[in-house]
Amino acid sequence: MADPSLFISHTNSGSIILLLYVDDILITGSSTTLVSNFINLLQFEFSMKDLGPLHHFLGIEILPTDDGLHLSQSHYALTILERANMIDYKPMSTPLESKTKFTSNHTLLEDPSHFRGLFGALQYLTLTRPDLSYSVNYVSQFMHAPTIMHFKMVRRILRYVKGTINVGLHFTSNTTLDLFAFSDAYWAGCPTTRRSTTGYCTFLGGNLISWCAKK
Structure with a gap:
């Protein structure tokens, strides 16, 4: 085992x-x-x-290609958009604004359960969407007291998801199993807490197998 x-x-x-x-x-x-x-x-x-033959497993779609397998959660992403009533919204090219600064000095949501439900769904979507890791993790720091502004940030992430609905992981066969990784950090980058942000991605045989972006 x-x-x-x-x-x-x-x-x-x-x-x-x-x-x-x-x-x-x-x-x-x-x-x-x-x-x-x-x-x-x-x-x-x-x-x-x-x-x-495998086609779906735990909400993940597995599509055979000429050179390997493509893993995505496009159907699951659509259900999130439907739950958020955003199926007809205009897509965004990025999940977050590059200069957005999150603070807690805004009007609190009267009922944060919808915000937390959408966040949890986005968190599961990151299983095949490393491009969402940073933005979803960044929003997670406001789970205890989400505001209207934070909810708008979640909706922007969802608009990005709509425009990248079929993005996922692509695995190809390789005769060598070289293991290598990349990492970076933004020291004391948070203007509120002065905490650092760390990110890494690990590849095996040229395929992305592990990644992270967190404070």
Whole structure:
């Protein structure tokens, strides 16, 4: 067991990888025959349905391409826009204004639950949208007392999402598994708290596998 829900088996016949989330299972392996035999064993022990090749998993859409796989959450993003009643809004080219300064000296939202719900949805969207990491994380610092201005910032992020609805992660096969990373920091950049902002992205075999942007 590699993670609480990720199981890996290596035998002389090959390798099997199983990802489990409640009653959803994703299975892959080093050969089609090995995977088929493993699924047959599971079906002998448990009542389960084989849905065939992977297309959707936990709100993530997996699209095979000529050189790999494209992962996105376009359908999920549309549901967020519908929830926010912003499906017909004009898209924005960036998620935040470059010179926007967030402060708490504005009118508080009477009911912050809608703001927090949209924020939570955007946070899940960052699973395949590293371009949203900074803006979503930046807005998160105002979760305890969101204002009308902060709500406008969330709506701007959503307008950016509308214009980039199909953006996601693209994974390609590579004969080498070189691991490398980039990082940067903005020291004491917050005008209110003087806290620094850190960001990094990690690549394996040329594919982005990990990223972060936070204070």
